[in-house]
Amino acid sequence: MKIGIVLGTRPEIIKLxxxxxxxxxxxxxxxxxxxxxxxxxxxxxxxxxxxxxxxKYNLEIGSKNHGEQTGQMLEKIERIFIDEKPDLVLVYGDxxxxxxxxxxxxKLRIKVAHIEAGLxxxxxxxxxxKNRTIVDTFSDYLFAPTENSRNILxxxxxxxxxxFVVGNTIVDAVQQSLEIADKKVNILQKLNLQKDNYFVLTLxxxxxxxxxxxxxxxxxxLKLVAEEFNIPIIxxxxxxxxxxxEEFNIEVPKEIITIEPQGYLDFLQLQKNAKLILTDSGGxxxxxSILKVPCVTIRTSTERPETLEIGSNVLAGTNPExxxxxxxxxxxxxxxxxxxxxxxxxxxxxIEILKxxxxxx
Ligand code: UD1
Ligand code: UDP
Numbered sequence: 001m002k003i004g005i006v007l008g009t010r011p012e013i014i015k016l017x018x019x020x021x022x023x024x025x026x027x028x029x030x031x032x033x034x035x036x037x038x039x040x041x042x043x044x045x046x047x048x049x050x051x052x053x054x055x056k057y058n059l060e061i062g063s064k065n066h067g068e069q070t071g072q073m074l075e076k077i078e079r080i081f082i083d084e085k086p087d088l089v090l091v092y093g094d095x096x097x098x099x100x101x102x103x104x105x106x107k108l109r110i111k112v113a114h115i116e117a118g119l120x121x122x123x124x125x126x127x128x129x130k131n132r133t134i135v136d137t138f139s140d141y142l143f144a145p146t147e148n149s150r151n152i153l154x155x156x157x158x159x160x161x162x163x164f165v166v167g168n169t170i171v172d173a174v175q176q177s178l179e180i181a182d183k184k185v186n187i188l189q190k191l192n193l194q195k196d197n198y199f200v201l202t203l204x205x206x207x208x209x210x211x212x213x214x215x216x217x218x219x220x221x222l223k224l225v226a227e228e229f230n231i232p233i234i235x236x237x238x239x240x241x242x243x244x245x246e247e248f249n250i251e252v253p254k255e256i257i258t259i260e261p262q263g264y265l266d267f268l269q270l271q272k273n274a275k276l277i278l279t280d281s282g283g284x285x286x287x288x289s290i291l292k293v294p295c296v297t298i299r300t301s302t303e304r305p306e307t308l309e310i311g312s313n314v315l316a317g318t319n320p321e322x323x324x325x326x327x328x329x330x331x332x333x334x335x336x337x338x339x340x341x342x343x344x345x346x347x348x349x350x351i352e353i354l355k356x357x358x359x360x361x
Contacts, residue, residue: 001358003029004086004110006077006101008036008061011283012092013046014264015116018172018347019090020052027351027360031055032080034073034097038062041261042239049263050177066096066127073100081108088141088354092116092169093282094132102135115350116168117142118149119282119303125207128282129303141357143350146306146340166349167342170286174268175344181265188273191234191259198231199327200274201256202281204238208298212248214318215241218298219253221320222278225327226255233278234270236262276330278323285313289339294330298323306340 003023007016023029033055037043047054059076061069077100081089089105091098092115102112114135121129136142142158144150145168153163188195201222209215226233237245237258245252252258262270268287271277277288277295285304288295289312300317307313311333316326355361 001027001088001354001360002084002086003027003354004081004084004089004101004105005029005031006034006089006091006097006104007031007055008034008073008097009095010037010042010046010261011281012095012097013043013052014050014173015169015283016090016092017046017050017052018169018176019115019350021176022347022351024053030057030084030086032057032059032077032101034077034100035060035062036069036073036095036097039239041263045263049265070096070100073097074104077101077104078108081105081110086110087358088113090115091135094119094128094135096127096131098135099131102139106138111140112138113141113143113350113354114139115143116145117163118144118151118153120152121301121303123301127206132303141354143346143353145342145346148306148340164349164353166353167344167346168286169346169350170283171290171339171341171344172347173264174287174290177264177268178272181268185263185265185269187262187266187269191257193232193234193273195273196275198274199225199229199233199276199278200270201233201235201278202238202284203235203279203298204240205280205299206240208280208318209238209241209244212244212250215244215248216250217320218318218323219250219256221298221318221323223253223255224320224324225278226253228324228328229275231275232257234259234274236260236267236270276327278327286339286341288312289337290341292335292337294333294335296323296326296330310337310340312337312339 088111090113091101142163233256280298295313316323
């Protein structure tokens with residue numbers, strides 16, 4: 001069996017890393033990198049740090065409007081699939097790269113395996129919600145992280161036999177990388193930070209950062225948080241947000257210390273030792289549940305409701321006072337939850353299922 005993997009952004013590289021490690025020297029596979037993310041600290045650093053093989057193809061699509069970006073990916077990926085003739089294509093998550101990879105495959109009648117299937121925020125304004133819903137519609141293998149996502153898929157009419165609950169490979173990635181991080185990096189020392197004496201922030205969702213007033217409101221809420229606790233907020237700033245802050249000519253409050261996007265080892269260490277994490281990221285809501293660090297999500301909806309149920313995460317919305325209240329509440333909670341995303345063997349399970357389903361020893 002020949003497997004094609006399509007990836008393109010930071011979270012896809014990180015979350016696919018445990019799977020790529022297992023596939024390497026084990027099954028016949030190739031990687032297509034769409035080039036949706038391309039700068040050193042959004043892309044290449046993850047291949048280097050996580051010691052991943054270089055993609056066989058890099059399409060170098062780069063940043064574009066959604067239609068143009070997805071369309072160019074689709075065209076180039078299709079050409080490669082026609083030449084390579086994979087039996088199965090693996091995609092992970094909900095980015096434009098995922099949509100293009102899955103669509104190119106299914107139109108050529110190549111089987112599609114969607115990892116992280118069945119996530120729904122029910123917010124149709126999110127580009128990610130459109131991508132993941134469409135990809136789930138035609139995928140042949142739906143690898144759902146939790147029973148909750150399985151039920152979502154069943155309620156949408158997906159076939160029972162195409163759904164497999166395997167956990168999320170983010171647990172595998174965190175487990176594999178934390179040990180290395182503790183040996184190789186010391187970001188706290190580098191930034192002169194003490195454990196539990198700073199907050200970590202990430203903010204990059206289009207609905208939060210692409211509108212001036214919304215972004216200003218959120219920065220004000222974050223300033224309130226930093227002032228109340230009198231500790232800094234460390235913010236590895238996503239290039240989308242950096243661009244918007246410059247374009248809108250907004251001043252970032254001095255309590256928020258912006259740094260470049262970090263490599264995975266440094267960022268894990270930053271998260272693990274933080275007093276609390278503030279974010280609008282999908283993956284970071286999951287990681288905080290694994291690292292047992294409380295999380296406040298600066299959004300009005302989440303496709304990770306499991307983290308709310310176990311109490312590792314809370315949805316703060318976008319009102320500044322509400323954000324501060326949520327931080328206070330979360331800091332009063334015990335960190336005694338168990339991550340809902342599995343035991344760190346999701347990648348292994350996915351490969352075994354694919355082998356079984358395709359009669360490979
Ligand atoms: C994309 C995904 C989002 C995911 C995020 C992970 C879609 C629709 N969005 O959003 O789901 O959460 O990746 O981080 O697929 N830029 C750079 N260097 C890079 C990449 C981007 O400077 O390597 C800048 C460009 O100015 C670009 C902007 O960031 O216009 C946004 O990049 P893009 O890939 O379009 O969307 P993300 O916000 O990164
Ligand atoms: N991450 C990282 N360095 C950073 C910020 C995030 O390595 O400076 C990692 C983070 O640990 C998580 C992933 O990037 O594994 C999340 O990516 P992002 O928030 O960009 O995307 P999302 O998960 O929202 O799609």
